[in-house]
Amino acid sequence: MATLKLTIVVLISGHGSNLQAIIDEIDKDLPIQISAVISDQANAYGLTRARQAGIKTTVVPAQDYPNRQAYDQALLTTIKQYQPELIVLSGFMRILGEVIIYHYTGKIINIHPSLLPKFKGLHTYVQAIAAQEKHHGSSVHFVTAELDSGPIIAQSTLDILADDSAETLKQRTQSLEHQLYPQVLRWFAENSLHLSAEGIYKDNQLLTGPISFTPKVNL
Ligand code: GRF
Numbered sequence: 001m002a003t004l005k006l007t008i009v010v011l012i013s014g015h016g017s018n019l020q021a022i023i024d025e026i027d028k029d030l031p032i033q034i035s036a037v038i039s040d041q042a043n044a045y046g047l048t049r050a051r052q053a054g055i056k057t058t059v060v061p062a063q064d065y066p067n068r069q070a071y072d073q074a075l076l077t078t079i080k081q082y083q084p085e086l087i088v089l090s091g092f093m094r095i096l097g098e099v100i101i102y103h104y105t106g107k108i109i110n111i112h113p114s115l116l117p118k119f120k121g122l123h124t125y126v127q128a129i130a131a132q133e134k135h136h137g138s139s140v141h142f143v144t145a146e147l148d149s150g151p152i153i154a155q156s157t158l159d160i161l162a163d164d165s166a167e168t169l170k171q172r173t174q175s176l177e178h179q180l181y182p183q184v185l186r187w188f189a190e191n192s193l194h195l196s197a198e199g200i201y202k203d204n205q206l207l208t209g210p211i212s213f214t215p216k217v218n219l
Helices: 017-028 045-052 068-081 098-103 124-130 166-189
Strands: 006-012 030-041 058-059 086-089 106-110 135-142 152-159 195-196 199-202
Touching: 006 017, 006 045, 006 166, 017 030, 017 045, 017 124, 017 166, 030 045, 030 068, 045 058, 068 098, 086 152, 086 166, 106 166, 124 135, 124 166, 135 166
Parallel strands: 006 030, 006 086, 030 058, 086 106
Antiparallel strands: 106 135, 135 152, 195 199
């Protein structure tokens, strides 16, 4: 019997290594269908990855619209066309407008390269090293109107090494991400994760904190 697949759209702006990790898991056994990859950047390498995997791509460039409201409306119209059950932000470098967030409440997730609530926004590796943190990592969270502040679903953690640069820390953190994001998507596909007014439910249990996920990678 064919398994029902969760339909998602993935929003990217750049390299798309997390998108690739999701595609690779789908090729194995992740029961997900990517109905489109949408980018604000026509030259995002992630679009090439999507095309190579036979996934539809659409570019919605910011410069084609007179203001943010018009852009967000166009992006919403584009997303709706692909009827996603979940919107997956994967290195999408724009803040989503409220018109999209409220249309898809509880249906948008993002991956952010820090142990939220620490180090929101950009340059998280530089920030973590400068703050002399002992640990860093990545978080997958629901998207709300406040940047990088929605309920956190899961996190993966690593040690910051004495000789880490922002670049080496980024490489190791992204290795974590490439297992963390597909795992969270698997939970959605299995219908075991839900956002409610009280918080996040996993397997019908209210989470009291982010799920700690330890990937099998050598760091
Ligand atoms: C990831 O590190 C993710 O945490 C952040 O943007 C980066 C995107 O990388 N939001 P890629 O485009 O998936 O390679």
